[in-house]
Amino acid sequence: MTEAELYTVYKGVYVPSHLHPPHSLRYYEEFAFRPDDIIVATYPKSGTTWMQEIVPLVVSGGDPASVETLPNWDRVPWLEEQRACILNLEQRPSPRMFSTHFHYNMMPASFFEVKPKVIYVMRNPKDVFTSSYHYYDIASFLVKPGPQSEFLDKFLNGKAMFGSWFDHVKGWLSADNKERIMYISYEEMITDLKDSVARIAQFLEKPLDAEVIEKIADRCVFKNMKKNNMSNYSAVPREFMDQTKSEFLRKGIVGDWKNLLTEAEAEHFDAVYKDKMKDVKYKFAWDF
Ligand code: A3P
Numbered sequence: 001m002t003e004a005e006l007y008t009v010y011k012g013v014y015v016p017s018h019l020h021p022p023h024s025l026r027y028y029e030e031f032a033f034r035p036d037d038i039i040v041a042t043y044p045k046s047g048t049t050w051m052q053e054i055v056p057l058v059v060s061g062g063d064p065a066s067v068e069t070l071p072n073w074d075r076v077p078w079l080e081e082q083r084a085c086i087l088n089l090e091q092r093p094s095p096r097m098f099s100t101h102f103h104y105n106m107m108p109a110s111f112f113e114v115k116p117k118v119i120y121v122m123r124n125p126k127d128v129f130t131s132s133y134h135y136y137d138i139a140s141f142l143v144k145p146g147p148q149s150e151f152l153d154k155f156l157n158g159k160a161m162f163g164s165w166f167d168h169v170k171g172w173l174s175a176d177n178k179e180r181i182m183y184i185s186y187e188e189m190i191t192d193l194k195d196s197v198a199r200i201a202q203f204l205e206k207p208l209d210a211e212v213i214e215k216i217a218d219r220c221v222f223k224n225m226k227k228n229n230m231s232n233y234s235a236v237p238r239e240f241m242d243q244t245k246s247e248f249l250r251k252g253i254v255g256d257w258k259n260l261l262t263e264a265e266a267e268h269f270d271a272v273y274k275d276k277m278k279d280v281k282y283k284f285a286w287d288f
Contacts, residue, residue: 002143003143003159006142006143008022010106011103011105011106012163013103013106013162013164014160014163015161018141019078019082019141020081020082021082024080024082024084027084028079028102028108029108030108031079031084031089032090032110033110033113033114034096035116036096036117037094037097037114037117038055038059038095038097038116038119038204039098039100039111039118039119040052040055040076040099040121041104041118041121042100042101043101043128043168043169044132044135045123045131045132045135046123046128047121047123048099048121049233050121050186050189050220051099051119051121052072052097052099053067053231054197054220055076055204056076056097057220058200058201058206058208059204061206061208061212062208067228067231068230070230071230071235072231075097075230077089078098078100078101079098079099079100101161103162103168103171103172104171104175115180116180117181117203117204118172118175118180119181119182119184120172120183120184121189122169122183122185123187124186124187124286125273126266127186127255127256129152129165129261130257130259130260130261131250132151132155133148134250137246138242138243138245138248140240140241140242142161149265152265152268156269156272166273166276166277169280170276170277182199182203184196185284185285185286186254187254187286188285190253190254193221194214201213222252226247226249226252232248236248273288
């Protein structure tokens with residue numbers, strides 16, 4: 001199917017029409033946040049599902065039921081997806097946990113008034129590209145990636161779901177309410193998951209014993225989390241997501257771009273990155 005058939009342009013970016021019909025986008029526009037809501041914000045393929053595992057475990061003090069009862073998309077639902085409308089989120093007890101792929105400037109009015117906490121997860125865009133390249137191939141609601149060089153052009157020019165990685169990251173990094181936002185990277189989580197969990201617990205004002213932090217981190221390492229059928233997308237029908245081609249929890253490593261990008265593509269990526277990110281002061285966990 002073509003881009004026009006599969007995607008809707010919403011506030012200037014492509015969103016998959018199947019997941020985000022007009023009524024669900026309207027629902028999000030009118031959504032009323034609470035100050036103690038927790039939002040996991042990401043550009044797709046940056047570690048959303050990982051955070052959908054960590055946050056409920058932290059909030060529940062390490063209770064396994066917090067990630068074994070509901071699938072990740074209902075446990076920490078995307079507010080822009082149509083399922084959000086049927087989950088009765090207004091009745092959920094605090095603290096509610098949500099996900100979003102929205103850019104900062106796409107967030108609804110209530111977000112800016114209420115200022116709920118946000119955990120913004122970032123990942124080296126070359127690995128985001130690599131993960132996306134495999135994912136776009138298995139998800140029936142996305143435009144097939146096509147030849148790698150074409151997909152790279154689309155990615156670098158923001159012609160991908162949720163638009164430009166560069167704009168997404170720059171937008172969230174220049175948010176006004178920084179004291180309510182925790183910035184963390186996929187790479188930091190790979191390097192030291194225990195420390196990352198401890199920092200997340202601190203940000204969420206949930207004091208946890210070292211032993212509980214260790215248990216949460218152990219549960220959330222790739223090979224263990226992959227066994228959780230409530231988090232590995234095994235419940236999604238094959239016609240929607242064909243995991244026989246590539247699994248959703250695919251490799252879970254840093255630097256897989258080296259197995260995909262040619263030398264020329266990597267150089268081009270670096271040049272675009274340097275140009276688009278030249279004014280950004282944030283010290284990322286990756287080198288370019
Ligand atoms: P790869 O395709 O590189 O393996 P998102 O949830 O935002 O769509 O991101 C998906 C990416 O995060 C996939 O990357 C997936 O494997 C990775 N991921 C999910 N859980 C992980 C974990 N516990 N540890 C490391 N990587 C994880």
